Amino acid sequence: MAKADEVFQARLSRHHDELRWLYMELYDNSDMFAELCTELYEYYTKRSGQLKKSDQAREQEPGWFRRNDMLGMMLYIDNFAGNIKGVQENLEYLMQCNVNYIHLMPFLDTPKGRSDGGYAVSDFRKVQEHLGTMEDLDRLAEACHKKGLNLCMDFVMNHTSEDHEWARKAKAGDGEYMSRYFFFDNGEIPAEYEKTVPQVFPTTAPGNFTWHGDIGYHVMTTFYPYQWDLNYRNPRVFNEMMYNFLYLANRGIDIIRLDAVPYIWKELHTSCRNLPQVHTIVRMMRIIGEIVCPGVLLLGEVVMEPEKVAPYFGTVEKPECHMLYNVTTMASTWNTVATRDIRLLRLQMDIVNGLPREYVFLNYLRCHDDIGWGLDYRWLMQFGIGEVSHKKFLNDFLTGQYPDSFARGELYNSDPVSGDARLCGTTASLCGIEKAAYERDEAALEEAVRLDLMLHAYMFTQSGIPVIYSGDEIGQENDYSYHEDPDKQQDSRYLHRGKFPWELAAKRTEAGSVQERLFTGIGKLEQIRKSLPVFHSDADVWTIDTWDDCVLGLVRRRGEEKLVALFNFSEHEKIAWINEDDGIYTDLITGEEMEARGVKMPGYGAFWLVKKSQEEKTKQKTAKKD
Numbered sequence: 265m266a267k268a269d270e271v272f273q274a275r276l277s278r279h280h281d282e283l284r285w286l287y288m289e290l291y292d293n294s295d296m297f298a299e300l301c302t303e304l305y306e307y308y309t310k311r312s313g314q315l316k317k318s319d320q321a322r323e324q325e326p327g328w329f330r331r332n333d334m335l336g337m338m339l340y341i342d343n344f345a346g347n348i349k350g351v352q353e354n355l356e357y358l359m360q361c362n363v364n365y366i367h368l369m370p371f372l373d374t375p376k377g378r379s380d381g382g383y384a385v386s387d388f389r390k391v392q393e394h395l396g397t398m399e400d401l402d403r404l405a406e407a408c409h410k411k412g413l414n415l416c417m418d419f420v421m422n423h424t425s426e427d428h429e430w431a432r433k434a435k436a437g438d439g440e441y442m443s444r445y446f447f448f449d450n451g452e453i454p455a456e457y458e459k460t461v462p463q464v465f466p467t468t469a470p471g472n473f474t475w476h477g478d479i480g481y482h483v484m485t486t487f488y489p490y491q492w493d494l495n496y497r498n499p500r501v502f503n504e505m506m507y508n509f510l511y512l513a514n515r516g517i518d519i520i521r522l523d524a525v526p527y528i529w530k531e532l533h534t535s536c537r538n539l540p541q542v543h544t545i546v547r548m549m550r551i552i553g554e555i556v557c558p559g560v561l562l563l564g565e566v567v568m569e570p571e572k573v574a575p576y577f578g579t580v581e582k583p584e585c586h587m588l589y590n591v592t593t594m595a596s597t598w599n600t601v602a603t604r605d606i607r608l609l610r611l612q613m614d615i616v617n618g619l620p621r622e623y624v625f626l627n628y629l630r631c632h633d634d635i636g637w638g639l640d641y642r643w644l645m646q647f648g649i650g651e652v653s654h655k656k657f658l659n660d661f662l663t664g665q666y667p668d669s670f671a672r673g674e675l676y677n678s679d680p681v682s683g684d685a686r687l688c689g690t691t692a693s694l695c696g697i698e699k700a701a702y703e704r705d706e707a708a709l710e711e712a713v714r715l716d717l718m719l720h721a722y723m724f725t726q727s728g729i730p731v732i733y734s735g736d737e738i739g740q741e742n743d744y745s746y747h748e749d750p751d752k753q754q755d756s757r758y759l760h761r762g763k764f765p766w767e768l769a770a771k772r773t774e775a776g777s778v779q780e781r782l783f784t785g786i787g788k789l790e791q792i793r794k795s796l797p798v799f800h801s802d803a804d805v806w807t808i809d810t811w812d813d814c815v816l817g818l819v820r821r822r823g824e825e826k827l828v829a830l831f832n833f834s835e836h837e838k839i840a841w842i843n844e845d846d847g848i849y850t851d852l853i854t855g856e857e858m859e860a861r862g863v864k865m866p867g868y869g870a871f872w873l874v875k876k877s878q879e880e881k882t883k884q885k886t887a888k889k890d
């Protein structure tokens with residue numbers, strides 16, 4: 265047996281029994297399981313020697329992604345650089361941003377005008393023609409790996425486009441392909457589902473089924489009518505989607521984002537969310553990855569409250585996703601920006617920080633999606649804060665409708681009946697940079713830049729891996745041009761999905777410009793974070809009392825190293841009434857020396873405080889690296 269085969273067989277032997285048990289529990293089909301194992305070997309043999317070498321190195325250091333030098337950036341290929349070749353040509357810029365993991369937003373083939381931003385896939389093995397080819401993706405991955413950059417992509421698991429080959433054959437009446445979706449020839453069963461299944465987009469895409477009169481069937485479409493839900497009760501669906509997953513991993517993708525994963529198993533008379541079978545499928549995906557491509561990470565997109573998010577990590581003994589999005593903290597952050605009150609944010613951070621250190625969250629200020637106000641309203645009610653009135657305040661403030669608001673956002677999926685809505689906008693526009701620049705108010709602009717930088721410093725302090733949304737590093741503002749595009753004008757999320765402003769990026773070296781202040785300021789934070797092991801994901805993190813509801817206090821400790829971080833969410837000067845150990849501390853951001861007692865903070869100020877002796881050690885470590 266060849267040495268490579270021995271590696272595969274050793275991995276398969278290690279996981280075979282559990283994988284078979286899970287598969288048979290779900291499908292009770294030994295023939296399909298045998299086919300799956302045969303295909304796993306085929307995909308393993310097709311994996312390049314360089315990727316296998318990377319797999320083996322990462323097996324030796326399974327926590328490689330938890331280091332404090334991990335920093336991500338998410339971007340749209342066409343917006344950033346036109347096509348995949350353009351991204352490759354601009355890798356040097358991304359290196360200047362200090363990132364080592366690039367999340368390419370959806371780029372697989374989708375129908376024009378019916379793509380939901382790329383999440384209605386018509387071919388899992390083809391790149392959208394205007395973006396390039398799979399061969400271009402291969403070359404980009406190879407170039408990234410040579411520079412130490414990791415590639416991330418979205419894997420849309422819940423549904424396909426109605427233009428996918430399977431859907432076309434199902435429309436034609438092919439029973440084998442109809443069984444890969446949910447088809448009903450009358451409304452009786454769909455009506456039963458509707459009794460218990462919530463609606464994702466009640467205003468723009470109401471209901472969970474779409475009637476197709478031309479074929480005489482209702483089809484389950486949880487998200488949009490052109491996105492047909494896959495039936496994972498059918499083992500053929502699971503097997504084929506796993507083959508697509510491995511095909512994409514073999515193109516050199518390092519991180520696979522599992523889109524809308526809580527929705528993939530449907531059960532009548534349930535919410536069709538977070539069902540036990542979902543976790544069985546994700547655990548099998550994790551095992552399949554560890555057999556064929558153990559260097560590839562699974563990133564779960566679970567846009568739900570913390571108690572429903574954490575289970576997608578699995579357990580330490582039987583893990584599922586390697587990483588998850590920290591969605592609730594992101595929403596709580598913008599709640600804090602609007603209210604200047606850190607109490608709810610602190611509660612949320614205490615929940616996250618109380619989870620096992622093995623759990624790695626991705627932290628972000630903004631992303632391609634909207635901001636949903638899934639806050640803990642039961643907790644807020646003790647302060648007399650009601651859900652409906654509070655959501656209205658947040659939406660009014662962050663869209664600039666509230667008196668003296670600095671934010672400029674737009675609502676998404678606004679429901680005039682319930683008053684519920686989600687929020688769109690770039691970080692810069694929500695922080696007030698757009699408004700201040702338009703009004704030529706230098707004082708307000710200075711304040712907005714401080715808020716933006718404070719939020720990035722706060723994000724970098726959270727436990728996990730920070731991810732920057734492309735354009736935030738130079739203060740990209742809202743792009744209102746989507747209003748003129750008939751394919752986009754109904755979806756306000758395109759407000760923050762504008763083309764990357766290379767003309768503004770050129771100003772990042774122009775002293776005193778907004779772009780230079782943000783690019784340099786964020787870059788400095790990134791360099792400090794990389795130089796301090798206390799930012800490693802396995803550090804202990806907890807909040808501390810500051811005795812001012814505008815000031816958030818965080819402590820990170822790893823071994824003998826300790827960082828005290830303070831963030832003023834108010835535009836006014838505040839005092840953080842902390843009382844840390846005796847001695848002089850240095851703020852790593854400004855270089856200022858102070859005691860960590862009764863710390864006076866400027867409006868929207870941020871401090872990263874370390875003991876002076878520790879700061880000297882940090883400088884020595886940084887000097888050695890340089």
